[in-house]
Amino acid sequence: MNVAIIGTGYVGLVTGAVLSEIGHNVICLDINEEKITKLKKGESPIYEPGLDEVLERNIAGNRLSFTTSAEEAFENAEVIFIAVGTPQGEDGAANLTYIQQAAKDIAMHINRNLIVVVKSTVPVGTNDLIEETIRTNAIGSFQVDVVSNPEFLREGHAINDTFLGDRIVIGSENEHAGSTVESLFTKLNIPFLHTNRRSAEMIKYASNAFLAIKISYINQIYNLCEKVGADVNDVADGMGMDHRIGRAFLNAGLGYGGSCFPKDTEALAYLGRENEISISLVDAAIQANKEQRILFVNRVLEHFNGNVEGKKIAVLGLAFKPNTDDMREAPSLDIIRILSADGAEVHVIDPVVKETKLLAEVAVTHSKTLEECVQSAEAVLLVTEWEEFVRADWEELLALTKNATIFDGRNVLHNHKLISQVV
Structure with missing residues (x-):
């Protein structure tokens, strides 16, 4: 089946890669020219284990392509996926600006019956809004069926989760449209749950x-x-x-x-x-989640009797979890900002995140090696449980520090022989 996907972020790119892997012809649309240029070369803009290989294989097989042109993307599409961001607004509500724009773009370029599948995480009732937006802005007269198909991918495990998922949820008001979307994923051999759109959104x-x-x-x-x-x-x-x-x-x-x-x-x-x-x-x-990272920082501050001025503190891990380069809402950001503001000399290392604009205003030193990061440190903070950190030779690392205490923010070093220095 010919599939177009609007958005080449995490969800859109993984969805496109997997659909092409199971035999569909997929074209991904994005307005970011730099990103599309990289993708055409097989270069993924995100870090996700296994994704690069799938991209390369399907680009080479002419099953997966990328464009900045809506006209090109929609020309032969039988199904169009919307996989754009829905960032949080100041009041906590989802910002639907990109969703609405995607719906208008579809309306402006399509003049035939169409199934639109919404992968983006959207508030209950948004699929109704998308359908109404397309119909209101359509140039011609055609049948549009909007289907909710939420994603349940874990960053760092997305490829595996797609092929071995627990369920595929399909929310539709039209049985034929729902069955068509199911047929896209049949080869994955994953249980399907059919429901209405609002229930799918709420799930x-x-x-x-x-x-x-x-x-x-x-x-x-x-x-x-x-x-x-x-x-x-x-x-x-x-x-x-x-x-x-x-x-x-x-x-x-x-x-x-x-x-x-x-x-x-x-x-x-x-x-x-x-x-x-x-x-x-x-x-x-x-x-409770907001408080947890503050409690962690307080443990560090209490260890130094409230004064970390001039203390070298090594922070291991920047990404919010292992096997991803995603820094959104990462605990490391709050921890580093607080310690830096209190005068600590913060050194950081992450296997994937080498620099980040999110810490541009903070005096932080990026280390190239784990040994360099902990050298002469008075405290070592394990913030992201990357495998190379967990399995490191901690006896050797601690010998490089100033008798540092390890603050295990992920509670993964509890069986280590140096537990007396882990808090």
């Missing part, structure tokens, strides 16, 4: 908010464990053995970040307020 928000609550809950249990002498890892293991709970997302640490959980929990909370429905659990999770 995405409800799922992410539930996982965010689970993360915030185990973090608060961790804080309590620290006070009463319990081991949160044993607690999480014991909880996770109950099949009603499960072990996933019970990893205590600095809380969640990235492009989904922060934005989606805020959007769901906003939706609740707009409809005068209390979703206090989501509000509490949002607050």
Whole structure:
């Protein structure tokens, strides 16, 4: 099937790559000329394990192409995916500017019956709005069916999650349109859930908010464990053995970040307020997540009796989680800004993120090697649990420091023989 995808961000690019991998002809549209130029060369603008190989293979096989021209992208498309960003507004609501523009672009360039699939995470009722926008702005008269198909990808595992996902949700008001979208993904052999559009939209928000609550809950249990002498890892293991709970997302640490959980929990909370429905659990999770990284910084400050002026502090990890270069809502940002503002000499290292404009205003030194980063440090903060950090020779690293204490922000060094220096 001929497929066009609007947006070459994380969701759009992975979706395009996978659809081409299973045999569809895919063309991805983006207004960013620099990004499209790189993609035409097979250069991915994002770091995602396994993505480069899929891109190269399908570009070479003429199943995947890229353009900045809407006319070119839509010319032969049987199905058009919308996968543009829905950034959070100041009030917590999702900003639908890019969604509305995508709908208008479709209306201006299409004059035949069409199925539009919305991959973007959008508030309940947005698919209705998209359908109405296309019909209102259409130049000709044609049938448009808008289908909600939310994504459930984990950054750093997106390719694997696409091929081995738990479910594919299809929200449609038209049975034929829903069946057509299902046929796109049949080769993936993943269970389908067919529902209406508003339920599909809500499934995405409800799922992410539930996982965010689970993360915030185990973090608060961790804080309590620290006070009463319990081991949160044993607690999480014991909880996770109950099949009603499960072990996933019970990893205590600095809380969640990235492009989904922060934005989606805020959007769901906003939706609740707009409809005068209390979703206090989501509000509490949002607050707990903000507090978690502050509590971590306070532990560091308390270790130095509140004074980190001139202290060299090594921060290991910038990305919000391993196997991605995504810095959106990364805990490292708050931690580094606070310590730097208090006069600390902050040195950072990340295997993928080498520089970031998000720290342009902060006096921070980017190290090239792990050894360079911890050299003469008085504290080492493990902020992102990259495998190379977790499996490092910590005895050798600590020998380079000024008898530094390790602050394990991800709670992954608990079985290390140097546990006496890990807090």
